Amino acid sequence: MEQLQLLWQFQELEQKIFRQEQELQNLASVSEYQHKKQELAVFQKELKQKEEKLNTEKKELRRKELELQTVSTSLREMDKKLYSGEIRNVKELESLEKKVQSSKKEKSELEDEILYLMENLENDGREISQLKKQEEVKDEGLQQLKLKARGDIKKIQGELQLLNQQRDELMQNIDKQLLKKYRELSKRLQGGRCVSLVKEGFCGICNVSLPSSFRARLLTPGQQVFCENCGSLLVRGD
Ligand SMILES: [Zn+2]
Structure with missing residues (x-):
């Protein structure tokens, strides 16, 4: 074959290599993988925030339960004292009664708060376990996308390697x-x-x-x- 025709073939090979290199940079599966990866990261961040909120609520519940215990104990003691007949002073009795009333109120409020927190915890816990299932599905999808992207990259890299070999061989036969x-x-x-x-x-x-x-x-x-x-x-x- 003539030198000029070889040169034309060489040019066409270089053009093909250039196009394949461009394709390698713009693979749809790679950009989809990157996009989904980012999406999952945002999802996981939100999930983590919800889990942190749940833990805070759990701690709050424990604290309120302890508080309720303390209030209940003190209320029992005050009740005992009130009806034991050991306090004769009217003012003292009145003041104790007031304390008992306010403790009862506090106890009732605490009980309401505890109930409310328990309901919240149950709902949040349910939501989190659903989100975790979703996370698993998303992660599995992402792994599959990763495999697809890797496969696509390998395929083009293989083609490029072959084209570069052909190009190098052809170059040996063309005048410098x-x-x-x-x-x-x-x-x-x-x-x-x-x-x-x-x-x-x-x-x-x-x-x-x-x-x-x-x-x-x-x-x-x-x-x-x-x-x-x-x-x-x-x-x-x-
Ligand atoms: Zn022309």
Whole structure:
């Protein structure tokens, strides 16, 4: 095969490699995995906050239960004292009765609060166990996505490895000066195609119809012909 045709093949391989590399950067499964991972992190953070709230409520409940015990004990003692007949002083009796009344009120309030907290705890506990089940499902889905993303990455990496091998092999067979020329041209066209395969008299890159005089020049070995329109190096394609 002619050097220029090899060069065109080399260019096409490089373009393919470039596209695969772009694809590798923009894999849908990878971005989906990252998105879901973030979502799960937010979910877990909220779950943790709820668990912390539950623990605070549990502590609060314990504290109130202890308080109730203390109030109940003191109330029993005051009741005993009140009806024992040991206090004769009217003012003292009145003051004790007042204390008993306020303790009873406190006890009743505490009992209400404890009931309320217990209901809350039950509801929150139920909610948390449901959320934990959801967390498990989400995590399982995420692991599957991770496997899919990894598989997709490996597949493209494998293809890229193969393409790079082909590219390196092809490069061995192309004249160094010609490759240098290709690099210069490619740079000028900002990494785009700069070697054009001519078919039926049309430039393969800009599609302009080439003058018939070009045809003869393309057939001359060693001759470098450039498209007057897009500046690409022309290669005979048919
Ligand atoms: Zn052209």
